[in-house]
Amino acid sequence: MSQGGYAVVDVDDEINEQGNGLEFKTFLPTNGHTPRATSPSPPEVPHSFFNLAYYQTYFDVDTNTVLKRVGMAMIPRSGFIVENCDGQIDLYGPFWTLTTLILVLYITSTLISSITQYLVSSHANSNLPLLSTAVSVIYFYGLGLPALLWGATKWLGVGEWGVAEALGLYGYSMGIYIPISLLCLIPIGILRWVLVFGGAASSGYFLVQNIYPVLASADNKMTRLLIIAVIALHGGMALAIKVLFFSNSSIGPDPITDPML
């Protein structure tokens, strides 16, 4: 019956475990008190990419600050982050600049096409695919490309800037297209080309002025060639905006866009 004896010992062990469990239960009401006691203390910001509090440092801005930065980004000058953002860029401005640009592009292009169709007196239909086109083009150029560029510079060993700075520069540089696309409501073809490429030149110069110092800080001279890719992609972006959103525009025969396309 030695096995029976062992069995009794086992039961004793189980009872001990249950006793531990009971002890744990009696602690629970006091556990309920402890978070309340600690909650008034300011929570520490953990350095985790999955915590919302981590991103709050990039949204620590006021209305006037954001408006000033958007305005200053339209003037192409170097040292945007250091001078206008005090070295700490936000992500509120870039994201909502891009979103506003999407909405403005959608509104102006649908307005242009429906005015045209109204004057030609055909049945007006909305071009809803334009909205998804605008979302994919603008978000890819404004969010995806700077992340890729930052990744490329990281890979090449130019560790002078963070991904937030790249996103911020690209986002703020797109702000100039908002007034330009509103001005593109004027149905004169050549004026639209001038406006879009004037905006592209201004924001492209802004990008070059702010990105080139980062690239030039590398030992390897070849990294500076990345600026060519930046310029080329920026020109392509301007062309895409013109063709996608402001092409089927002018009333009657189209004297300007036809020869150029």
Add this chain to the structure above:
Amino acid sequence: MSYDRIGTPSQQIIQADDEDLDALSFSHPNPASSSSQNYPSQPSQAGPSNPSGVSGKIGQNAQPKTERGFGGVKMETRYTGESTLDEPVTKTIMRDLNSIYAKLLQVLYPPKGGGNNQLLRDWDLWGPLVICLTLAIILSIDAPQEQSMQVFSLVISLVTIGSVVVTVNSKLLGGKVSFFQSLCVLGYALAPILLASIVSLLVHTLFVRIPVSLACWAWSVWASMNFFTGTRLPESRTFLAVYPMCLFFFVFAWMIMIQ
């Protein structure tokens, strides 16, 4: 609170019963008992709003809420005034519809809806779902035949993604707001836009559509602002939280105008 003397394990249950009586009678403010620190302001808010519960809108805000703790697990029970086990199904459905209606009234016209945000603390996503689906169906009926499916999916995804982005944005700016409560309010605030879409489905004149859409857009923004001013954002940041909401509602208003 003479029950406090009883030191038995069932002490918490007896206390909860006591609270229940307090909440039902509304006669005196609940003496701060040990198990009700979660909503200290609740009895004082439920008291004044009791007359509005009498006036026919099934008194969601007057329902006594009871919180009990069983070994650290918090439970919330609500007494609806009768047994809900053996009532007809129509009654159950009507109660949910009434709750949606009461929340809608609270969001769209706060003075008439009781004036406190107590009602919105019990958020639901049924009302937003119904509003979002109805808006998508109406806009897709209004759209040209070959685009209707696209419009439907676009509206559904815009409502979901847009309200999540707007909520996350206000949380990032430092607003003290519960995530789902904010989704609930944004969904209910879409109701004026739904109204505009119904009007523009019936009336095709451009000179009716544009003022109606703009007015309903302003109403939506105003309704959601009423809620978000309670999120204790600093004065200098209020515009930063409101601006995305303006964009969010304007997309739909524009879709209605341009159709």
